[in-house]
Amino acid sequence: MESRTSRIRVKSARFDWHSVKALGVQTGSRAQWNAAQDKKKERTMPRAYPTYPYIEPLSADMTEEEIVQLINDMMSQNPGLSLRDGGPLDKLCRALNVDVEYSEMPNEILLDVPLDRRPVIWLPKMGRTRQDRMTLATGLGHWLLHIPKTREMHPNVGIQALYHPTDKVALREARIFAFDLLMPQETFTTLWYEGKAQLVSETLNVPTQAVYDRAQWLDLTKASAPAPQSRKEDHDPFVAPAPSKPKEAAPPMPSVGGYARRIGS
Secondary structure: OOOOOOOOOOOOOOOOHHHHHHHOOOOOOOOOOOOOOOHHHOEOOOOOOOOOOEEOOOOOOOOHHHHHHHHHHHHHOOOOOOOOOOOOOHHHHHHOOOEEEEEOOOOOEEEEEOOOOOOEEEEEOOOOHHHHHHHHHHHHHHHHHOHHHHHHHOOOOEEEEEOOOOOHHHHHHHHHHHHHHHOOHHHHHHHHHHHHHHHHHHHHOOOHHHHHHHHHHOOOOOOOOOOOOOOHHHOOOOOOOOOOOOOOOOOOOOEEOOEEOOOOO
16 A cells, blocks of 8 residues: 555554553543644534534555454454354454444444444344454454544544445455454465365355455455355445446327327227
């Protein structure tokens, strides 16, 4: 990723568990936000509370190696939070002070971080377990990689990570976090060579499409080779649906004497 001048980088050398937990219960008591700073990035988001503005999370400018190191630090400090068995992420969310709620579709918000409430990751009400795990992991990626930096630069605004954001860089980083959290490279590669996508999907409890995306990322399959037809439970909420084909207008009916009339009538 291209470097930026005067940027605030996430401290990824060591994972500060206590700082992240504290961030989840802050109530916005920090110094007054400078309204002139990055005004163009500020916007009113869906579901925003009326008393203050919201902003999308800023990218962390982290490499995948730095993201993997952060994950390893986090897991080493909490050995009881093993995710390699494909189990639920509820315990990890609770440890990070992040709530999980369900909403009707369509819902644009993935992670909502108000000023005076706990952060919430929003899942589709009728979602599937495997995709919910990927979605939760992506939301946690935003929470750990982007929220500390964004809150530091914009202390008096809410933060909302969207399923289809304006800037795709932060979402890409969060997705890399999710891939490395749920499908670590060594484990993934071993399973891939033993039984390809089906074994990986069943063992790690992740969507088949995510498995193929991870395999392409690791150069284990040809980028030009299309993945098999995805099942309904593999629907990726981060991929914008294709625009529906407009319905063709019915051909005009010939008129006689100013009245519409069917041909042959």
